[in-house]
Each structure stands twice: as structure tokens, then as C-alpha cells.
Amino acid sequence: MKVYFIGAGPGEPEYMTLKGKSIIESADILIYAGSLVNKEVLQWRKADSIVYNSAGMHLDEVIDVMVKEKEKDKIIARVHTGDPSIYGAIREQMDRLKDENINYEVIPGVSSFVAAAASLDKEFTLPGVSQTVILTRKAGRTPVPEKEDLKLLAAHQASMAIFLSVGMIDEVVEDLKTHYPVHTPVAVVQRASWPDEIIVLGNLSTISEKVKVANITKTAQILVGDFLGDDYELSKLYDKNFTHEYRKSEG
Numbered sequence: 001m002k003v004y005f006i007g008a009g010p011g012e013p014e015y016m017t018l019k020g021k022s023i024i025e026s027a028d029i030l031i032y033a034g035s036l037v038n039k040e041v042l043q044w045r046k047a048d049s050i051v052y053n054s055a056g057m058h059l060d061e062v063i064d065v066m067v068k069e070k071e072k073d074k075i076i077a078r079v080h081t082g083d084p085s086i087y088g089a090i091r092e093q094m095d096r097l098k099d100e101n102i103n104y105e106v107i108p109g110v111s112s113f114v115a116a117a118a119s120l121d122k123e124f125t126l127p128g129v130s131q132t133v134i135l136t137r138k139a140g141r142t143p144v145p146e147k148e149d150l151k152l153l154a155a156h157q158a159s160m161a162i163f164l165s166v167g168m169i170d171e172v173v174e175d176l177k178t179h180y181p182v183h184t185p186v187a188v189v190q191r192a193s194w195p196d197e198i199i200v201l202g203n204l205s206t207i208s209e210k211v212k213v214a215n216i217t218k219t220a221q222i223l224v225g226d227f228l229g230d231d232y233e234l235s236k237l238y239d240k241n242f243t244h245e246y247r248k249s250e251g
């Protein structure tokens with residue numbers, strides 16, 4: 001028996017990795033995060049496979065499904081949204097499987113923050129603008145360690161992707177404004193890569209209002225930083241006067 005944690009991607013089924021797809025094709029049991037995973041990825045499953053939606057299950061129930069099959073020669077696909085290593089709550093599952101001596105493997109996926117950047121045709125790490133990407137969220141019902149308070153992270157003025165927080169857009173903007181200038185661009189991408197994706201563009205003084213007008217309250221990325229603008233330096237990697245391991249300078 002083996003459990004595969006699979007990143008299903010942000011919505012578009014074709015963002016699933018080939019490996020993830022082939023495991024779904026061979027899985028005897030699938031447990032998918034029904035609130036966000038696109039059900040279309042389940043179309044590849046075997047006709048006689050059993051499907052559980054983990055949206056209504058707690059941790060013990062998910063683990064019980066796996067433990068029950070422990071002595072059998074089964075493949076279990078635990079299908080998470082985006083990449084499972086980001087707000088995926090997989091560590092607690094992996095640790096329980098380790099305790100149970102159950103073999104498992106993680107297949108990464110396309111996270112929603114990169115899908116949002118792709119929809120916007122943007123690069124988080126623009127030379128001369130920012131070489132750092134901060135992935136974070138605002139504290140809501142689940143806390144965030146005090147030392148990672150959004151106001152403190154804002155001090156870096158790095159490229160930022162804020163998860164799970166669009167419902168608190170006013171508070172997010174207030175925190176960001178403590179360090180980012182008010183003209184800093186912000187993009188809110190709801191349901192990136194889904195057919196009903198919505199993109200709202202603005203800056204720190206306009207975005208809250210625009211998000212409310214668009215009625216975006218969940219499943220959105222808030223991307224912040226000058227990487228969303230148009231000023232940057234050209235990369236050294238493709239500079240004809242710059243030598244590196246794979247290419248000699250022409251200069």
C-alpha cells in the first residue's frame with residue numbers, strides 16, 4: 001500500500017503533472033480536497049475506484065481511510081489543491097502515516113501564486129526590482145506567528161503573494177501601507193486558471209474598493225510589489241556581454 005500526496009494545481013486540469021495524472025489513473029482510492037480541487041482531474045480515475053471528498057472530513061477520518069487499507073496492495077491518491085506544501089496541511093498527515101509505518105510520496109503541483117503570475121504575464125523576480133518572493137497570509141481564524149506579521153514583512157518591499165486573505169482586504173492594505181508606497185501596484189486574481197478567473201488591477205490606494213466592486217471574497221491571490229510595474233533592468237543571464245557557465249561573453 002502506498003499513499004501519494006498529489007498537487008492537483010490551481011484549477012486548470014492540464015496543470016497536473018504527468019506523474020500526478022498517472023497515479024490518479026492507477027489509484028484504488030482517491031481522497032480529494034473538494035472545496036478547491038477541480039473535479040475534472042478525477043475523470044482519469046479507474047471506474048471501480050472509490051472517491052472521498054475530504055472537505056467534510058477531519059484528520060482522523062482521512063487517516064482512517066488510509067490505515068484501513070494498510071495490509072492491502074492498494075494505491076491511495078490524496079489530492080490537494082495547488083502544491084500540497086503550501087497551506088496544504090500535509091505534514092500532519094505524513095507524520096501520522098510515518099507512525100503507522102505506511103509508505104508515502106509527495107508529487108508537487110502548480111501553486112496558485114505562480115498560476116496568478118502566469119495569468120498576469122508577470123515575473124516575481126525582476127532584476128533591479130525584487131529578487132525575493134514572500135508567500136504569506138494575514139492572521140484570521142488561524143493565527144500567524146507574531147514575527148511574521150504582515151506589517152513586518154512589508155518592510156522588505158519584496159514581491160509578495162498573499163493567500164487566504166482577500167476577505168480582509170482592507171486590513172491587508174492598511175498593513176502593507178506601513179512600508180510600501182501607496183502607488184505600489186496590486187493585482188488580485190480570483191480562481192486563477194479557471195474559466196471564470198477574475199483579475200482586478202490597482203494600487204494600494206485603489207485596490208480595496210475595486211475588490212469589493214468585483215465582489216471577490218475568497219479563492220484569490222493578492223499579489224503586491226513593483227514587479228507588477230514596467231520598470232526593471234535586463235537580466236545578466238541573457239546579456240551578451242556577460243559570461244556564465246553555459247555561455248561565453250561576446251564582448
Ligand SMILES: C[S@@+](CC[C@H](N)C(=O)[O-])C[C@H]1O[C@@H](n2cnc3c(N)ncnc32)[C@H](O)[C@@H]1O
Pocket residue numbers: 010011036081082083084085086087088110111112113115116162163164165189190191192193194218219220221
Ligand atoms: C488552503 S490554501 C491552498 C493553497 C494551495 N496549496 C496552493 O498551492 O495554491 C487556499 C488559498 O489558496 C489560494 N488559491 C487557491 N486556488 C486559487 C486559485 N485558483 N486562484 C487564486 N487563488 C487561489 C487562495 O488564496 C485560497 O484562499
